[in-house]
Structures are given as C-alpha cells and as structure tokens.
Amino acid sequence: MKKFFLASACIAILASPAFPVRAAPPPGGIEADMPAHFHPVEDGFDFTRRDVMIPMRDGAKLHTVILIPKGAHGAPLLLTRTPYDAAHMASLTPSSDLATSLYGYDNMPDIVTEGGYIRVLQDIRGKYGSEGQYVMNRPMRGPENGTAVDEGTDTWDTIDWLIHHVPESNGKVGIIGVSYDGFTALTALFHPHPALKVSVPMNPMVDGWMGDDWFHNGAFREEMLPYIFDQSGTPKNTAKWWTSVYDSYSFFLDGVSAGAVGRARGMDQIGFFRQILAHPAYDSWWQAQALDRLLPKEGLSVPTLLVHSLWDQEDNYGAVALYYAMSAVPAARANLWLAVGPWNHGGEIREASTLGPVKLHSDTGLFFRRHILAPFLAHYLKDATVPLPARVTAFRTGEDEWGTTAALPPRDCDASCTSLHLQPGGGLGPSAPPPGAGEARYVSDPDHPVPYVQRPVVPKGQPGSEWRWWLATDQRNAAARPDVLSFVSPALTRPFTVTGQPVMHLTAATSGTDGDFVVKLIDVYPDQVADQPEMGGYQLMISADILRGRYRNSMEHPEPIPANAPQLYRLRLPLANHTFLPGHRIMVQIQSSWFPLYDRNPQTYVDSIFLAPKDAYKPATIAVDIAGSWLEVHQP
Template sequence: MNEVEVYRDVMVPMRDGVRLAADVYLPTGAGQLPAVLVRTAYDKSAPVTDGTGEYVRIARAGFAVVVQDKRGRFASEGEYRVLRDDATGPHRDGADTVEWVAAQPWCDGNVGMFGYSYLGETVLGAAQAAPPHLRAGAPAQPATDEFVDRAFVGGVLVTNIGFWASLPMVAEDLVAKLPADRQEKARAELDAYRAGLPESTAAMPLTEQPFVRLFPHAWGDVLAHRDDPDFFAESRFARPEAEQVKVPLLHIGSWLDHFPANTVRQYCLTRDHADPAVRDAQRLVMGPWGHGGFTRDEFGSVFPGSAVDYAGMNIEWLDRWLRGDSLTRWDHPVVLYVMGADRWRTERSWPVPGAAARTLALTADGALRQGDPSPGTWSFTYDPADPYRGGRLQDVGAVDLTALHEGDNLLRFETPALDADLEITGVPEAVLHLSTTATDADWHVELHAVGPDGTAMFVNEGAARARYRRSRTAPEPVEPGAVEEYVVGLRPMSVVIPAGGRLRMVLTAGKYPAFERNPQSFTDPGTALESDLQKADHTLHSGPGLSRLVLPVVDPARRGEWIDNPWPLAPGDAEAAPVERQAAELER
C-alpha cells in the first residue's frame, strides 16, 4: 500500500447536531480497514514534526486514519472549551466520532486512538466514555488533571497555561473566532504579550495580563476557581474515570515532560481499576524526553539511545489490538529509561518492585544524611520582587543550574560523595518543618544529580503553597513564627548518580517566571500587584523526626532487566505526499 488519498474537511455529526471537521487518509483501493483516530486542538491539516503526525505512514501500514479538529477549533463547528467535551458533561465528542468512524464503509469496525499532550487527553476521554467500537489507545504525555498537575502544582499556579494560548497554533484560531470588531485589539495584545516573554507570563495582576485575559476558558476561569476542584472535573482522571475504561492503553510519558505524574497515575489507575478484562493489558513506557521530543535523545543533557520511533511504536501497539498481531515486547508491563545509567529497562510493575524508601535528614549545616541530626535551624530571606529565576524541569531540561544555587534566597543541601552508585526510581517526597514571618508562602524543592566532576543535572522538582497545608479547598493563613509541617510531593523519576557523585536538594520560596509569585501574605494572588509583594524570613527546623527527604532507592540486586532500545528510530523514509481529494468523494 504505497499511495494514500486524503479527503479534507469531512464533517462528522455529534449528538447535539454540531459537526466536527476531519481529514481522512485512506490507502488507495484497500477496502475495509481498521481505523486510527486522532483528535486535536492544533489544526488537523497542519504539518506535525518528530514522528507525531506521520499520518501517511500510518495509512501505508494498512490503517484508515482520521484526524479531527476538536469542537470549536479551526474547521469544526461549536464552541471551544479547553480540555472539555471528550468524556463527561453535555458532549461526548470522542465517543461519537469513534462510532461514526466504525460505521463507515471503509472501516472494518475496529477503531484505535493515539496522540500526545492535548491529543493524548482526548484518547483518555474517549476511553472513559467507552464507545463500543474503540479497541485500544495510546495516550502520550496527556494534559489531564488540571487542578493538581497542569494549571496548579501543589496549589501554585503554573504561568505557562496562559502562554499556551499565545502559541501560533492556538492563538490565530482564538483570534479568528472573536467578533470582527475585537480582533485588531486582540492582535495588538498578543504582540505585547509575546514581546514581554517570558516575564509576561507572570505579569501582575494576573487577571489583567494582555491577550490571555481575553479568553476566560484558557486563563481567567482557572484563576477564579483555584480552590474549586469541581470546576475542573471534566479534565479529571481518577478512580471513577478509570473504572469506565474497557480497552488496553499504552501510557507513554517522560521524566522531563510537563505531565509525568499524570502518565504514571493513569497507568496505575487503569491497571488496578479498569474493566477486569483489560487490567493486565495496560502498559507504561517512560523515557527522558521533553514534551513531544520522542525522536530526540537530548533535552538539556544527552541521553544516548533514548530517541524512539514514536509512530512505529503506535503502529505496533494498534496492530496488536486492532489486527491481533503478536508482539513479545508488550509482555513487559513497564519499560523505562534510567537517566544516568542511560539504558532502557523492563519492570514487572510501578512502583518498581526493587525500590525501598530511604530517608535522608536535612541538617542545619546543609547536609543530606541518614540518621537523626542534632536540633538546629537554618534561615533564608526571600523577596518575591527579586526572585529565584530557576526554570521548570519540563521547560529547561536536565541542565546544570549550579550558578543559581549560590544565592542567599535559598537553602542548599547535599549528600557526601557516594561510595556506590545510587539509583532513585519512583516518587520522592520532601517533608519540611518550617516557620515564616509571612502569612503565606510557597515552598519549591529541586533535586539535582551531581556527578564526580561537579556538574549537576536537574532531575526533579515539586511545590507546595503554605495556605493549603491542611486543605487544598479551604485555605487558611499561616501564623507567623509557628513551626508547621509541609509535604512537598515531587515528580516520578528514574536516575542513577554514580559513585563519587552527590545528590543535591534546593529549597526556595518561588520560581519566577515559571510559577506565579506569592505576595507572601494571605491575599488573592490573582489580583495582587507588584506593590503587594513582601519580603519574608523563612526558617527550616531540623532534628530527630523533622525535616527530611524520602527517596525510592533501587537495590541493584532486585532491579529489572536491561534491554536495548525497543523502538529504535526507523531509517529515513521519503514519504510521498497524499493525493488530495474532495470530501464529497468519500461518499461515492
């Protein structure tokens, strides 16, 4: 099957009568085929790089491929709502489209889905809606769970959710859908927003940021509902949603991506709570890529052999479940890339069976060590008007930030030089006992793998907002001077620090402009002004049972099997352009 025909702007009716536009790729003269559905908010007809949009290649592998604009985006009708209209609420667009595809004369009734980021979220949405003809899916780096892992981390706003709206593949269509008399002003605000990057993502007041303020569903509604998880319920994937899943899912994520916690959590939920017939068919793959960077082996640091054939791995997964092909590699429930060791490994489950908790105390003299330390305190002053400017791991990659760690607006802790390799695979946790002169504060924790030569690799981060120490939905001010316990959950990770290296932990009270600035007072951060920012002194308390870092450390004797790259990049294939057809011809 070499020649592929593409039918543009085929209109697919939803249950409420709204029609969504799709491009359909069909191998010439192939008859009935299993179908692969991709649903996107980023223009179905736009070229996509890094193997994520190789629709012609997938069609040449013997599939009908349907690529659809989400409701209200580009050629589709209806009103657009961010991360909505897939699984719950008034619309079930993913499920409706699956069933439409299955009923077409060129489809044999078997439909699979794949996609990364927003497109991965649509796979999960359709899977929990459970249309009868969906057979399998491969959600990669999905943008779900807004309340805990997209819009907010530990209750702290991630400012680039606004930046998302300014991206060319998003902004142009948002502006085009505004009334004509508002478009010129919107484009002027967009230019101002882009000109001020990256600082404009955290400009105060947040509610009045240029351009993004024009689109409440992408910005203002998030600010207005920061303590209301029910507002984000349509994007949530928890146990009730997992229980609705009736198909095998290949969960693809990465340690350096925006959403590794989503990917790992979704795998565990479906493995434990999906329809019993498919629980054992759930699979997890975790690499060291950036967002969408599956075909590259570098993101900050170089990770040899990590680049994969993303389209090929999806073809193989869908071949198995849509055509019944046998693939022995999928007998491994978990496949992960271990940074530092720079190798792929298989495991029987997640958390990996060979990991056990190891507690390192944070001492008043800046050490990370096992055992109970002497009581002591260590303080720093944080001024949100002169912030720590560390980037987010998923924005900067595994880079050396040592130069930022010499300031007086943070605390830095390190282990002694290691006498043996240390593998950390799992989800670490920092338990901090802190007092502050403020009535609110943010606690940002970073982990860095320091090599024997002194160079460091940024490998993990987490955050917690003080006002949410007792309840994420019922914030309360901090009593100045009171010692409180704060738990900072970090991201899933897998890294080996070699003998002679060290583990570094950094604690600070803000990361600008990656996160919103906390005024360090119990006020509304959304409406706070630069003039509201206050300096505060923060004190860490160490001693028996107090501040500590808990690590999932893998016993070398109990780890899984090292393997070669299971999806090496395919040789370059000069892919012929599809033959363009009219949508009406599809019905002939």
C-alpha cells in the same frame, strides 16, 4: 502538410478534457487566475486524502481529514482528535509521500506508514474547521457539563461514522495523541465505541490543578497565559499573544499578578480565564473534571498504553497519577500498560538520543516506537499473535538502560524506601541529625524571585527559548543565590538508584502568612567529565515541584500560615527513574519562588493571589528545621 498536422495535434491536446479551454473574459475584463474549484492532480501520490464533515448527535459537524494509503484494504484506523488544526497536521511537509506529509507534531509517520494504518485527524468542536463551541478541556457530561455532548460522545459518533464510511478499513480503531490530544484519547474511554480497540494517551492533560498545565499544587503556571489567550481567543488562533518585552521575567514582574496581566490583555472575555480566576483552589469545579478521579469509576474496558516523559515541561503529572488510580481498580489492571522515557513533552515521537545536553547513547524515541508502541498497536488492531510489551517499560537515566517490570513502585513509601536527611552545614545523608540540629535560613523577596531558567527568560516558541528543555537546564545559577538552600551529599562511592515518586517532608517557618516551597532532587556531576567536558559540575534536576503553602493542610480549603511557627509541608515530587553514578553527588535544593513559570506568592495572605495588589508582596524570612526535614526515595 507536416506543419498542418502539428498544429492540428496541438489544438486537439489543448481541447482535451485534461486541459479545459477557459471561457473568454468578458469584454473589457481580465481573466481570473483562480478557478472556482481547483482540483490538484495527485496521480503520483502514495495516498488519497478525504476531507469530510462528520455529524455529531447534536447536529454539529466536525472537520475530519482521512489519509488512506494507496491500495489499502482491511487497514486499521488510527485516530487523533485535536485542537491544533487537523488540516495543517495532515500536510506539515506538503508532499506526495504520506510519511513526509505527516512529519511533525503528534503524527509518528514511521508508525503510520510502516504499520499500514489509515490516518484520521479531526478538529475538535469549535476549533479550525469544526462547528460547535470550543471549551478548554471540555468536562465530561455531569455536574460541570449538563449538555448531551462531550469529547467522549464526539469520539463515539466519529468512530461510528468512520467504520461505516471508510470501506478500506477493517473496522478497528485506535486513538492516539500527545498532550491535549492525549486528553481526548482518554475521554474516548468513557462509554467507548465497540470498534475502539486501543488507546494511547501520551503526556496527557489529566488534572490541570494538581499538576498539569494550569497549576501545580495550587501555584499557577503564569507562563501558560499566552497559550490560553491563543487557544481560547479565536477558533483558528488568529488572535496572538503579544509582548514588547524580550525577557518574560521583566514582563510578568511588571504586570504584578497573573490576573492583572491577563486582564490587561483582554482575557476577561475568555471563559476559561474567568473560570481560573473564580476557582483558585481545588474545589468541586476542578475535582469534577479530573480524569484520574473519573476514569476509575468508569473502569477500563479498552487496552490502554499510558506514556510518560520524565522531563515533561508541561504535563508531568497526568499519566502517572492516572496509572496509580487505575492500578487500584482490579478490573482495570488487565487493560493497563505504561511506558516511561527520558523525554520532554512529546519527545517520544521524535529522535531522542539526548536529554537537553545529556547524552543518552541511543535513540530512545525510536526504541519506544519500534519496541513498545508498534507491537502494542499491531496486537490489537491487526494481528493478535504479535507479542505485547511488558506492563511497565521504563528507561533509567544514569545507567541509560531500558528495563521492564510488572508495576511501578507503590506511591507511598514502604520497606524499599530510603531517607535522605538534611544535615547541618548544607550536608545530605542517610542518617538523621539529632534534634535541635539548627535551622537554615534565607530571605524570599517577591521583588527578586528565583528565575526558573537563567535570564533573560525567552518566551516559549521564540528563538533562544529554553522552554522545551527547562527541566534539564543547569541548576548552578540557582544554587549560587542566597535565597536558595542547597544540601549536598559526599561524592558517591557506589551507584545510588531512585525510582517511583520521591516525597519531601519539609518543616519550615516563615515570617509571612503565606509562601511557596520548591523542592528539587539534583544529580551533581563530577567537576570533570572526560568524554563531555562541558558537563563538568553540571547540576541536573531529576525531580522537582512546588507547593503553595496555603494548601499545606487541604488543597480545597486554603488557610493562612501562622507567622514564625514551624509547619510541616509534605510534597510529592514527580516520578523519577535514575541512577546517581559513582563520583556524582546528590543534592536537594529548597527555594520559595520559581518565576515566571509560576506566579509570585505575595507571602502575605490574600483571598486570591490572582488579584493581589502590589503592596501585598513583601519579603519573608524562611527558617528550615534541619532535623525535621528529609526526602524519602524508593530504591529498587
């Protein structure tokens, strides 16, 4: 009797709806492991997930992942629009716990879960699960985009669908993102949907020619070729850049020019690569896409927090350029905030207690998220009584302290500026040397360019790559080269603080007819650092950039450099906020290559450096006029 009861119970359980009985396999066949439709049991999850295809106005449908905390009611929506695979971003660490699932790029699980937000991740058109055609940094509707859609209209249509189909929400939407996702957070500000209450573009791509991913002042960022290949070759990045050379320095040197390297990889098939080859100068094609030119004309009706990283290895131009552009529009200032931190690209969303090898003595990423980002979002999406952060909150390295101010220093120098003059014999100081103080010379050889990090230059994403922190790497290897000039102050007896954007006024002649100029502002540590001996003598870049000489007079209209004739090169460096401490020294370095971060300048004028033949690359002698060269820096 007992045995019969147990057997009957087992049969009843197996026949219950939770355990469906499979149909018998066909005669002579075998049962398939995979069901036609698999439905995981997720009863223990603290969130529910919805995968939907949201229709756009032109009929394309965009794949969207909606993650809703269990029991959510009247919760705000926090949206990110990305080319980096929304499905993957929603399950970076697969878990029944929402915070764990979101741990990774662009997600900030502490902000999402502690704030009770509904997290929305969407593939932009043409990438991963979304329909339509992908265009790199799709231009806004206008001269370069004659269609009815852009990233702004796609955001509008997405928000409109969300507020009508997610009943757990309160109808308020914030958009947030890093890098490319910061770009889409900016495009949402063009004719914004009324339900969009806040935007947080972090390290955004703003102007790809002037100083973000593709160029800096005309010099092409050759290390970005693999990104363009992977991102624009296929919808799901299934075509991967390859190389059989461990050292990128050797690989790109052997490839001669960036155009030749790209063509050897079949990149002529990629529309964006063809556009780069067709537009090496800052012509109307680039200008019509630059968001720091377009958004001021649109105005700013949505509260916006721009986030900038002082050691951003990819997009250290955009947020600051846009801040200054929008600050010049009186009607926009009321909706403009800025946060500045000691981070690399996207470092603010992670633990950030170090800057490369430099200790910051606190988790600056956590401070940003807890004391700046969280209250900013909460104020506009949940509770208007939550106090807002200051208009500008910035971390000052050296002193390692946060500070607040009403605005950044003016972009151009004023009475708060100090000049650091080059001195004969490699000195640097506040006093201008007399006219005729002489020259400092070096030979720039394109066959032996200055590496931007110590060789071997390991490709981005590979084990041992220094890409994430290359801006904070020790510059002593560069200083030891004969083709790098170093001008150094005496050891400081009191703190010296720089803020704002330094501007280099460099007077130099070259024996060639073209050439690049790299300028670095460097903090030279004392020979001994008691609490961190490995930092003794360290040379930390504080701000640095490059100018392609053919654009010294006009970014739009290049022209040869007259050989052996001194020219003035004015180079605005990225934002700095740093205190040189007593015992430290201030250094300015000058060189003419930064390879393979930037493609080599042949130093012989050619119509397109992208297609320069091997025999165009020639050594050139550079003569820097000491009396005619100085660096202007803002001081608080």
